[in-house]
Amino acid sequence: MTTLLEMRNITKTFPGVKALDDVSIAVREGEIHAICGENGAGKSTLMKVLSGVYPAGSYEGEIVYDGAAAEFRDIRDSEDRGIIIIHQELALVPLLSIAENIYLGNERAQSGVINWQETFQQTEGLLKKVGLREAPGTLVDSLGVGKQQLVEIAKALSKNVRLLILDEPTAALSESDSQALLDLLLELKAQGVTSIIISHKLNEVKRVADSVTVIRDGATISTIDARGGDLTEDRIVRDMVGRDMAHRFPDRERRAGEVLFELKNWNVRHPEHRDRQMIRDLSMHVRAGEVVGIAGLMGSGRTELAMSVFGRSYGRDISGEVLIHGKPADVSTVDRAIAAGLAYVTEDRKSLGLILEETIQRNTTLANLGAVAKNGVVEDYRETEVAEKYRRDLNIRTPSVFQKVMNLSGGNQQKVVLAKWLFTEPEVLILDEPTRGIDVGAKYEIYGIINELSAAGKAVIMISSEMPELLGMSDRIYVMNEGSFVGELNADEASQERIMSLIVRE
Structure with a gap:
């Protein structure tokens, strides 16, 4: 099996933080390659480097794709080479139809006029491939999350995908929808599509992955070949967290x-x-x-x-x-x-639990502002003291309580939600x-x-x-x-x- 992708010695630095430190990964053609690691380990950052979200020149190291050095300036650049990324937060337009979403930015048009008959015909073929029975004119807003995920994959197939990257594809799906998506990945593999899947669900990784790369603290820890029989959940966990978790x-x-x-x-x-x-x-x-x-x-x-x-x-x-x-x-x-x-920690921390654009400090005190206010005015120093206390007590990994929660990993965001409610005593x-x-x-x-x-x-x-x-x-x-x-x-x-x-x- 030939190697389709190599990322060699990738280092990516943000102000004050080295997100990736000399990371290397090799993906064979026609395989499903899983990337595992704790939140904040650098998995999504690595895929953003690959897909051109972080363009060539903004990182150190090199990408070799299909036997040749590759420098992607943006997402369209990588998509032109058949590399398609589906992010955890789906990028569909709710009030457009399935067909419009699939061909958005890639319209079937002549002389600036969209050929709707061709658009709908090709959409029907793509939906059949991913197992969706909905009509091409169905609004995306009316679909469940599982079906929206399939629309994203159909969109990738419309761009002649060769390397499909999925970031936590089953995180918001039910058990049945998750199984259907994994079955589809195996079908695409049989058709020659190579996939990279980022997932925390180790039972799913074991089920579909041919090989697994584990990243910890921005560095490559191990690559495990599933075909050799060494792929166990305990092995992955040990490499992810740096300790046994019997x-x-x-x-x-x-x-x-x-x-x-x-x-x-x-x-x-x-x-x-x-x-x-x-x-x-x-x-x-x-x-x-x-x-x-x-x-x-x-x-x-x-x-x-x-x-x-x-x-x-x-x-x-x-x-x-x-x-x-x-x-x-x-x-x-x-x-x-x-x-x-009473306190209620919602299942949807991003929409209902946090104000993503606000700081850790502001989110921590949100449910009990009276405790940090005097005469109805919030006192910044008291708010900071409270946020610092919970940052220490809950081990929230952040350089500062003034950082926006949107920039935290999922685990640290969840700790901020807990801090908010613990402050209400x-x-x-x-x-x-x-x-x-x-x-x-x-x-x-x-x-x-x-x-x-x-x-x-x-x-x-x-x-x-x-x-x-x-x-x-x-x-x-x-x-x-x-x-x-x-x-x-x-x-x-x-x-x-x-x-x-x-x-x-x-």
Whole structure:
């Protein structure tokens, strides 16, 4: 198998930070090559160098593509050579059709006039290749994330892709959509398309990758050939974080106290369709010092439950009772929920958890500005002191609390969200997918923070789609399906099989 791509001794420096330090990688033609590493390791930076986002001259080292030295000045330059990158944040225009998105900037036109018949015919062929049955005229806005990802791949195929780069392609997808996407990558491989996939999901890497390069702290650590039988999750994790992680979850002494949080007969209807009952007569409790997991498939009502409890942020015709320390708590608005001792870490940190254009300092104090204000005016020095405290306590990796959170890795962004809510000094923390989209090293640190909270006597509710995470962190697990709890399991009796059997049985 010939080598299609070599990146030799790539070094990329930003002001005050060396993002890549002498990184080398070789990709064989017709293979799926995975790149793994912790958030901030330099994976995406390396791919931006390759695709021309960071143009030739802005980095040191050389790129050899298809046997010849390559210097890409911009993305169009690399695309002309068949190198297409699909970023984690999809670059589709929601209010344009599938066909318009696929050929945007690459229109089927003569004398400046678009040939719509040709555009739609070619789009139909591309959609067939990626397994999408939607009509070419369908608005992208009406598609789910999984189908939008397939549109991006169809767009890549329209440009005669030879090397396809996917950055965390399954991060926001359901299990079934993820499997469909991985199957498509294997089909494209059979058709001769070479792929580079950046992923934190090691089970997916094991399934599709022919070889894996691990990057840590901006340097190449290892390249593992999957065909040699050396590719194991433990090996990848060890190279990613620089230590063995035989125990993926930190040890914790389980000591549950009195019931701290209680939910009784909770009912919620859909905010727009009153005939749809999203949460049905649901009751639960969490003790002080206890981590309680909520398991369920997507659409089971887990996030709707959390948001409806936290200031009625979701739903209508909400009824039922919230008790904290045995006393009724007013959670009718977000402000009142915070005052009652609730905090909610959303699953969507970028849209709902953070103001990306603002600094770490501003984001940290956002939910409790009164604590850093005097006579209604925020005092900068107090805000800075608070942000510095949480930067140290949560090990947020940043040169300064004045850095914008948009420039942080996913794991560090998640720590800022946690800092924001810890500053409100809550009694009950609801964590909705607290480790989504972050690497195993950052996950371990988040787990440590959760353990510290439970040791301090907080009540922690953790919603997660990752079964091993729920099993590894929870004292008890409620199993949810179609807006109701269908089972409750203690840690010593819980297993993936038992959880799934409870869901399927209903």
